[in-house]
Amino acid sequence: MTRNHDSVKYERISSPTISVRSGTMGPPSPSPRKRKTPPGDFLESQSVARSFIRSHAPSVETHLRRDDETEPMFMEMRRLPDSFRTGQQDSPVSQNADASFAHQSFAHPTFTDIGLKQKACNDTLGDLQTLGVSHVAALPELVLVGDQSAGKSSLMSGLARVNLPRSAGVCTRCPLHIRLISSRIDHWSCTVSLQQDYDFQPLPDRKPKTSDVTASNPFPPWVKMSHRDIKTFKTIFDPSEIEEVLRWAQIAILNHKRNFELFIPGEGAVAKETPLDVAARETDAQFSPNIVALEIKGPGLPDLSFYDLPGVFQSPEKEEDEYIVKVVEKLTLEYIRREKAIIMWALPMNIDLENSICLGIIRKAKAAQRTIGVMTKADQLPSQNVHNWLAMFRGEKPLVGQGFFATSRPPNQPLEDATKWEELFFGRQVDGNSPWPIEFAEFADRCGVERLLKYLSRKLTEAFAKSLPSIKETVYKRLNAIKGELDALPELPANVEHEVKKSLVEFLNQVKTAIRNTRFSSEWNTLNSQFQTCIFKMKPTCKVKDNTELQTIDLSSADSEAATPSPSKRPRPSDSTVRNVSTPTKRQRQDNITTPVKHEDYPMGGMSRASSVMAAPDLHLPSPFVRYFNRGRCAMDIKDIRNRILRNKRPGMPRDLVPDEVREALCLDAVRKWEEPLDTYIIKTTELLEKTANGALEESLGVLRRRLIFRECHNYLKQFIEAAVAGQKSRLVDMFNSETYQLYMMNDDAFHRYKALEMEQLKRVRGIIRLKASTLLDWDYSAKRVEDMSEEEKIKERKILDTHLPKLGKDPYDTEIEVAGFVRGYYMMAAARFVEGVTMNVNSNLLRTFREHQLDVYLDDKFHIFSHCDPSLYAELMEEDDHTAKQRQQLKKEKDKLVRAMNSIIDLESLSGGTNGANDFNRAGGTSTIHSHPTIELDSEMEEDEF
Numbered sequence: 001m002t003r004n005h006d007s008v009k010y011e012r013i014s015s016p017t018i019s020v021r022s023g024t025m026g027p028p029s030p031s032p033r034k035r036k037t038p039p040g041d042f043l044e045s046q047s048v049a050r051s052f053i054r055s056h057a058p059s060v061e062t063h064l065r066r067d068d069e070t071e072p073m074f075m076e077m078r079r080l081p082d083s084f085r086t087g088q089q090d091s092p093v094s095q096n097a098d099a100s101f102a103h104q105s106f107a108h109p110t111f112t113d114i115g116l117k118q119k120a121c122n123d124t125l126g127d128l129q130t131l132g133v134s135h136v137a138a139l140p141e142l143v144l145v146g147d148q149s150a151g152k153s154s155l156m157s158g159l160a161r162v163n164l165p166r167s168a169g170v171c172t173r174c175p176l177h178i179r180l181i182s183s184r185i186d187h188w189s190c191t192v193s194l195q196q197d198y199d200f201q202p203l204p205d206r207k208p209k210t211s212d213v214t215a216s217n218p219f220p221p222w223v224k225m226s227h228r229d230i231k232t233f234k235t236i237f238d239p240s241e242i243e244e245v246l247r248w249a250q251i252a253i254l255n256h257k258r259n260f261e262l263f264i265p266g267e268g269a270v271a272k273e274t275p276l277d278v279a280a281r282e283t284d285a286q287f288s289p290n291i292v293a294l295e296i297k298g299p300g301l302p303d304l305s306f307y308d309l310p311g312v313f314q315s316p317e318k319e320e321d322e323y324i325v326k327v328v329e330k331l332t333l334e335y336i337r338r339e340k341a342i343i344m345w346a347l348p349m350n351i352d353l354e355n356s357i358c359l360g361i362i363r364k365a366k367a368a369q370r371t372i373g374v375m376t377k378a379d380q381l382p383s384q385n386v387h388n389w390l391a392m393f394r395g396e397k398p399l400v401g402q403g404f405f406a407t408s409r410p411p412n413q414p415l416e417d418a419t420k421w422e423e424l425f426f427g428r429q430v431d432g433n434s435p436w437p438i439e440f441a442e443f444a445d446r447c448g449v450e451r452l453l454k455y456l457s458r459k460l461t462e463a464f465a466k467s468l469p470s471i472k473e474t475v476y477k478r479l480n481a482i483k484g485e486l487d488a489l490p491e492l493p494a495n496v497e498h499e500v501k502k503s504l505v506e507f508l509n510q511v512k513t514a515i516r517n518t519r520f521s522s523e524w525n526t527l528n529s530q531f532q533t534c535i536f537k538m539k540p541t542c543k544v545k546d547n548t549e550l551q552t553i554d555l556s557s558a559d560s561e562a563a564t565p566s567p568s569k570r571p572r573p574s575d576s577t578v579r580n581v582s583t584p585t586k587r588q589r590q591d592n593i594t595t596p597v598k599h600e601d602y603p604m605g606g607m608s609r610a611s612s613v614m615a616a617p618d619l620h621l622p623s624p625f626v627r628y629f630n631r632g633r634c635a636m637d638i639k640d641i642r643n644r645i646l647r648n649k650r651p652g653m654p655r656d657l658v659p660d661e662v663r664e665a666l667c668l669d670a671v672r673k674w675e676e677p678l679d680t681y682i683i684k685t686t687e688l689l690e691k692t693a694n695g696a697l698e699e700s701l702g703v704l705r706r707r708l709i710f711r712e713c714h715n716y717l718k719q720f721i722e723a724a725v726a727g728q729k730s731r732l733v734d735m736f737n738s739e740t741y742q743l744y745m746m747n748d749d750a751f752h753r754y755k756a757l758e759m760e761q762l763k764r765v766r767g768i769i770r771l772k773a774s775t776l777l778d779w780d781y782s783a784k785r786v787e788d789m790s791e792e793e794k795i796k797e798r799k800i801l802d803t804h805l806p807k808l809g810k811d812p813y814d815t816e817i818e819v820a821g822f823v824r825g826y827y828m829m830a831a832a833r834f835v836e837g838v839t840m841n842v843n844s845n846l847l848r849t850f851r852e853h854q855l856d857v858y859l860d861d862k863f864h865i866f867s868h869c870d871p872s873l874y875a876e877l878m879e880e881d882d883h884t885a886k887q888r889q890q891l892k893k894e895k896d897k898l899v900r901a902m903n904s905i906i907d908l909e910s911l912s913g914g915t916n917g918a919n920d921f922n923r924a925g926g927t928s929t930i931h932s933h934p935t936i937e938l939d940s941e942m943e944e945d946e947f
Helices: 039-051 073-086 092-102 118-131 152-160 239-254 269-273 276-281 319-337 357-364 383-393 415-426 438-446 449-487 496-516 518-537 557-562 584-591 626-632 638-648 660-704 708-741 748-773 791-808 814-851 854-863 871-877 882-911 917-923 939-945
Strands: 141-146 176-182 189-200 222-236 291-298 304-308 341-348 371-376 404-406
Touching: 118 176, 118 291, 118 304, 118 449, 118 882, 141 152, 141 319, 141 357, 141 449, 152 176, 152 304, 152 371, 152 415, 152 449, 189 239, 222 239, 222 882, 239 276, 239 291, 304 449, 319 341, 319 357, 341 357, 341 449, 371 449, 383 404, 383 438, 404 438, 404 449, 415 449, 438 449, 449 882, 496 518, 496 660, 496 708, 496 814, 496 854, 518 626, 518 660, 518 814, 626 660, 638 660, 638 814, 660 708, 660 814, 708 814, 708 854, 708 871, 748 791, 748 814, 814 854
Parallel strands: 141 304, 141 341, 176 291, 341 371, 371 404
Antiparallel strands: 176 304, 189 222, 189 291
16 A cells, blocks of 8 residues: 555654554655555545545545544644644744744635645645746745755755755755655656746856846846746656756756757767766856756655755855855845745754854844754764753744754665664664764654654645635736736737738728817817917007107006007106106016907997907917917017108108008018918827827727737828828918918908907007106006906096097007008908918818828728738738747746646635635636636636726
8 A cells, every 4th residue: 555645643752752643654664564454444545545636526524424433644633733832742942833833824714624635735836836936926935045064965865755966066056946746656756847037148258256246136147037937857767867867957057058958868969978077067157046846756755845045155166156155145045035935944963053154144034933943963963062952942042933853864874764763863772972862852853854844744734825815816816917918919810811901991990080089179179279379369569659758657468469668767857646657567567468359348449240260269278389479579669660651652652651562561571470380280280180090090900019010000101191291281381371472351341340449459558658648647547458447447548538639639650550550450360361271271181181081092002901912911911020929928828827826726725625716716806717727718707807
């Protein structure tokens, strides 16, 4: 009969002899004896064994029990924490250590009984570690650390129950991961694989230095990869071959850039032609953070997995390898810092504890509470040091949180005798010069590799069971994220031509819909209103004051269209109002306002509204035309107008006769300032059009963003827009040139209405200036904006002007005022015509191009959407760059690993009895319909949860 699981229950021990209950076995020997078992016992052990393997058979909890049946072996493990808590045969350290684990609870009822299934738990944990999902979810793990020559190799051989290499430097140049699996098949096997998480990127001209080892680059010249590559090196069936295979596996992992198959012993060319010691000296790298993994299966093995790290040291053989000291320390620190790692600290009993380098690293990582001290070389304990080591067992020196174990595996003892020898040694039944001191008898339950194995297996199981709910949730979230990333990187469709044409037709329809959409229309109408407001605000203002006139008045901001800034204020000394002279602040405020006249608010003109464009909306969005608003400030001056008239008048002409050249020149000067705002309008319209078209492209072809068709379509769309905008700009420039070519009007009625409005404003401001200068109007009088005045104020002001202006006689600048009114009236008429024409032209030409079929014809010429062509064109359009293909492949690999991990977890849930793990997963908010390994279906419900 094959050996059952290591479910040995240890009772109170008064001697090192192990008490073994019926149905369990002691430590394995090289030739295990087969025990005669009663039929009942045999059936029970068969049932129990069956409960720990993954199957869909009913769990042990469904088995009808009989009164005469003994309990399953693992049920006895429940009482181990109790014995620790009662303090029987245990030190204070071990009490605290076990209590810290025993009180851990599981967040989900599904996991309540998982702690009883040590084999299943450790198998699942080993699966997850092998798959390399620790980058997604932190996994509980055992990590063996220690200084060089601390006896780790002998300890590791004892834990793995196989003769691992013990000579110096064999397995100290990379981490080792050992997974032990108890098998019901009566043969032994070991699969060695290379787990590559780092890429080798050496410097071209030198070896690494200690200064190259930094927090961001801890293992130069190795650089972290985005995924793990697992390469199966070799499977062997003879334990005597393991040393040679391990040596060559390490050589392969240190030659990262070369094909690993060259180094497979008995198969690879290098392994056949080069001596092993020569190949070990000629590796590309001196050290690697990549992992050599061993998966060992066999009867009687403990179900356990652990990492063995290179021993830390201080002085390398060669000075040029000084950086490796720091690299090994960084590697050890990285593993120890993992919050769910259970640390096994190997410390030999033949040296002083104060010399341990590893203890400093454990303290630096603040990992002492997660650390188990494993004393090695107990057979070499100097008698003078007994008190110090005994104090550590008793917790008088609380160096670690999980207590200490003692082991003794002398290298001269063959593996098949090591377990028995160790049992006899700690039982003080071995003759020699250094017998095990009697003082340690009270800690017999913590002496020996076999007891350490059971302790480690239980602690790892409990830690994993506690972490399982969060691991499952984290893995699921990452699966969901990968699904989204893969959705953005779709595979090549089966019917490429159909998919290409369908996508392009959808894009063309999206463009037409978007241009007709109210959102685009709203944004474009806003831009049109902002353009209109800008053109109106650029109306030329006029200085209506002659500097020779005595001017001591202040014009409010209301009349800025007829601005009258004064360089100096010289009131008459006898003027009683001199103290009320306006301040420069008010005058500055006046100069900054150029709001066009809103004639509908002026009650005295009796004019009807000239054009709907005069009522520009009050926009809340920032206008791109603000910088042009003051371009019309002080464009005219009554004295300048008079000088122009005099320069262009022919002799003998009447004074009030103004040459046409003067009027036309002033009008064209005003409209020439439209050129820059027009350019801005074209740019902003183009930007809006590009944003809308590109949005349609993203919506219809976004999933193909990484394929050639998307880039080609984007480029052709850009070319089409540029050509359409160039044609539109040419038409608008022609319109601008027409406005600046010569003065032109056909709508006399509109012109006269605009002119009348402007004349009233100019005459009002000019009249106030003349009355203040003649002291006929109070110096304190402030001219308000007409629209801000009440009816009473308007009537009062009109009465003052009508009463006093006739007393001053004819205005000497009435001709110049009339010219200014003419120019401003023409400007308003031309501005309304220009804005209306520009926006209408864009709508009926540029936007029409996208609303109708011009873009369809253009893209059909490029892609043959509505005609036939060589099918290879469509295959070419669906090509993608190498980076995208590689990214998809990596995501698919990661998804496959996580799917297998999730299925392993769900198998473990279902094994716990009574509850289906997948159903629990769905009730907990998951979307898995995961079934047997290795398939997983997540799509259907994930889409519903995406909202």
